[in-house]
Amino acid sequence: MDKEELxxxxxxxxxxxxxxxxxxxxxxxKSISDLKSSDPQNLSEKIGYPIKLxxxxxxxxxxxxxxxxxxxxxxxxxxxxxxxxxSYEIAKTLRNVxxxxxEDLTNEDPAQLADDAEIDLKYIKLWIKxxxxxxxxx
Numbered sequence: 001m002d003k004e005e006l007x008x009x010x011x012x013x014x015x016x017x018x019x020x021x022x023x024x025x026x027x028x029x030k031s032i033s034d035l036k037s038s039d040p041q042n043l044s045e046k047i048g049y050p051i052k053l054x055x056x057x058x059x060x061x062x063x064x065x066x067x068x069x070x071x072x073x074x075x076x077x078x079x080x081x082x083x084x085x086x087s088y089e090i091a092k093t094l095r096n097v098x099x100x101x102x103e104d105l106t107n108e109d110p111a112q113l114a115d116d117a118e119i120d121l122k123y124i125k126l127w128i129k130x131x132x133x134x135x136x137x138x
Contacts, residue, residue, distance in 0.1 A: 013064055020047075077092050106131050
């Protein structure tokens with residue numbers, strides 16, 4: 001990740017503005033993971049901000065990571081919904097039983113998936129066939 005991308009990423013954390021993001025970068029914090037694992041006292045001294053504030057940034061990473069997981073999860077649901085031409089709720093059910101991509105769907109045992117997802121087997125078979133066709137055309 002280059003400097004600009006990293007600063008953009010830092011700006012997504014609660015309480016961090018452009019000046020702080022730049023100071024973090026210049027202090028050697030080159031990723032969200034670096035910030036998460038940093039020593040708050042040491043970082044506070046290095047960049048000249050109160051330790052309480054540094055701790056709040058580190059604590060905000062959990063919320064940020066949860067948001068990213070949610071966004072990724074939503075992307076999976078939308079992709080399944082659009083690819084299979086099914087409802088949002090069906091796509092969400094498929095995601096909830098571990099179908100995270102069309103590839104995952106094609107590798108499933110139809111009867112087991114139908115049972116796990118509590119979806120009629122004929123639909124599962126249809127969606128698996130559709131997923132294989134989509135993947136083959138790529």
